[in-house]
Structure formats: structure tokens, C-alpha cells
Amino acid sequence: MASISRSDDHALAAELATAAGEVLLGIRARVGHADGKALKNAGDQGSHEFLMAALAERCPGDAVLSEEGKDDAARLRAERVWIVDPLDGTREFSEEGRTDWAVHVALWERGRLVAGAVALPAQGRTLHTTAADGGVRAVVGGAAGRQPLTVPAPQPDLLRIAVSRTRPPQFVQSLAERLETKVELVPIGSAGAKISAVLLGDVDAYVHAGGQYEWDNAAPVAVAKAAGAHATRIDGSEPTYNRPDPMLPDILVCHPASAPMLLAGIRDVKQEPQG
Numbered sequence: 001m002a003s004i005s006r007s008d009d010h011a012l013a014a015e016l017a018t019a020a021g022e023v024l025l026g027i028r029a030r031v032g033h034a035d036g037k038a039l040k041n042a043g044d045q046g047s048h049e050f051l052m053a054a055l056a057e058r059c060p061g062d063a064v065l066s067e068e069g070k071d072d073a074a075r076l077r078a079e080r081v082w083i084v085d086p087l088d089g090t091r092e093f094s095e096e097g098r099t100d101w102a103v104h105v106a107l108w109e110r111g112r113l114v115a116g117a118v119a120l121p122a123q124g125r126t127l128h129t130t131a132a133d134g135g136v137r138a139v140v141g142g143a144a145g146r147q148p149l150t151v152p153a154p155q156p157d158l159l160r161i162a163v164s165r166t167r168p169p170q171f172v173q174s175l176a177e178r179l180e181t182k183v184e185l186v187p188i189g190s191a192g193a194k195i196s197a198v199l200l201g202d203v204d205a206y207v208h209a210g211g212q213y214e215w216d217n218a219a220p221v222a223v224a225k226a227a228g229a230h231a232t233r234i235d236g237s238e239p240t241y242n243r244p245d246p247m248l249p250d251i252l253v254c255h256p257a258s259a260p261m262l263l264a265g266i267r268d269v270k271q272e273p274q275g
């Protein structure tokens with residue numbers, strides 16, 4: 001059976017990420033927060049199984065790279081590979097009341113990301129790519145309907161940089177001290193939630209280094225690019241996906257106007273002798 005038509009890939013990514021998010025909300029309600037480890041495991045597994053079954057049914061010819069699945073070298077020969085993180089921000093999912101966790105569904109096709117969706121189930125919204133005007137744009141969908149999504153310009157006097165709550169890159173503090181503009185570091189869980197925060201204007205940039213995998217940033221990067229954001233490795237190079245080793249340890253997402261300053265600052269800090 002052939003895969004669904006290409007024009008539906010954006011809608012399918014959004015539909016599956018949103019539906020997996022509903023599965024996760026159900027698991028959170030059913031399992032509760034008393035045993036954090038049990039809740040994390042139930043969430044990772046339940047969302048992974050849902051996505052694997054849905055992709056097998058809807059796109060039987062496509063390969064899948066999932067954080068929770070066994071990696072299969074066949075994906076390296078496939079034309080279309082879904083790169084999914086069934087639960088990004090697993091730690092935050094297990095913490096009562098936190099809304100900074102996400103479901104990532106991206107589609108890689110012949111060398112590039114072509115669609116992506118980041119569901120933020122506890123925030124009731126899904127950011128995703130969509131076909132428009134002969135190209136790809138980003139939208140945010142939720143109870144209030146669908147709105148276009150364009151990365152907001154930064155404020156002139158303050159740059160808010162989202163960082164990992166638990167593993168902020170060591171050099172970001174030095175970067176904050178070095179930049180001429182005032183910087184506020186904002187700890188947020190989940191790469192998807194942090195990149196969404198950039199696109200929604202809650203922060204101005206996301207700087208990460210020290211470790212991450214393709215599933216942590218493929219879908220958020222697809223949406224960020226469609227929203228007009230700068231999304232590269234921290235050396236300014238293009239992130240590439242569906243490589244034999246899925247490690248993709250660093251990423252920078254921001255408004256294009258902030259990128260030259262941030263890339264130069266990161267380069268300078270990295271060149272400083274480490275104390």
C-alpha cells in the first residue's frame with residue numbers, strides 16, 4: 001500500500017502528535033504522580049506504542065526513528081523516515097502541574113525535514129508545519145482554532161535565553177556575561193517546549209550544547225524554520241537528520257536578527273581558555 005499523499009504529511013504530523021498528547025494526558029491522569037518513575041515509563045511507552053501503531057497503519061512504507069524504539073539500519077536506505085520523540089521532557093511530564101513537555105513528530109524525506117509537529121498537550125496547543133503559498137509555513141492550533149506562527153522579533157534591551165532546567169550548557173553563563181545586551185536565562189524543560197517558547201515569544205532564543213539526539217530537535221527545528229526562525233548547530237552549520245549516529249548534541253534557535261550576535265558570542269566563549 002502506498003503512503004498517504006505528500007500534501008497531507010503536515011496534517012498527519014499534527015494529528016499524530018496531538019493524539020499522542022491526548023494519550024499522555026490520559027496516562028498522567030490514570031497513573032498519577034505518586035511514583036514518578038512509573039509515570040515516566042508509562043508515558044514513554046504508551047506514547048511510543050500509539051505512534052508506532054498509527055504510523056504503521058497510516059504510512060506502512062515509511063521508516064521510523066523513535067527515541068523509545070530499537071534503531072533499524074533500514075531507515076538509512078529509506079526515502080521517508082518519521083523521526084519521533086514520543087515524550088520530550090519526560091522529567092517534567094512526571095512533575096505535577098508542569099506544562100513544559102511535548103510530543104515531537106517530524107518527517108525526513110530524501111535528505112531534509114519536510115514536515116513537523118510539536119504538541120504541547122498540557123498547554124492545549126500544537127505547533128506544526130503547513131503547506132501555504134507554494135511553500136511551508138508554521139501554525140499553532142488549539143481550542144481557539146489555528147493561527148499563523150512567525151517567530152517574533154527580539155526586544156532591543158533584553159534577550160531571554162531558554163536553557164535546560166537540569167543540564168544547562170556550561171558556557172551559556174559566560175555567553176550571557178559577554179553579550180552587550182542584558183540577558184536573562186530562563187530554565188524550561190523539553191527541547192520542544194523551549195523551541196516553542198521562542199516561536200511563541202515567551203523567550204528570544206534557545207541555546208543547547210552537551211548532548212541531544214535527532215528526535216529531541218527534528219520536529220521543533222522543522223516548525224522553527226517554517227516560522228522563519230534561525231535554527232542551526234551552535235557553529236552555524238545546518239543540522240542534518242537521519243544519520244547513522246542520531247546524536248545531534250547542540251542547537252541554536254532564535255530570530256534571524258539575533259543569530260549573528262549569538263553565533264559570534266558562542267564562538268568567542270568557546271575560544272576562551274577553559275579555567
Ligand SMILES: Nc1ncnc2c1ncn2[C@@H]1O[C@H](COP(=O)(O)O)[C@@H](OP(=O)(O)O)[C@H]1O
Binds near residue numbers: 067089090190210213
Ligand atoms: N546532555 C544531554 N545528553 C543527552 N540528552 C540530553 C542532554 N541534555 C538534554 N537532553 C535531552 O533533550 C531533551 C530536553 O532536555 P532538557 O529538558 O534538559 O532541555 C530531553 O529529552 P527526553 O525528555 O526526551 O529524554 C533530554 O534527554
Ligand SMILES: [Mg+2]
Binds near residue numbers: 085088215216
Ligand atoms: Mg527528548
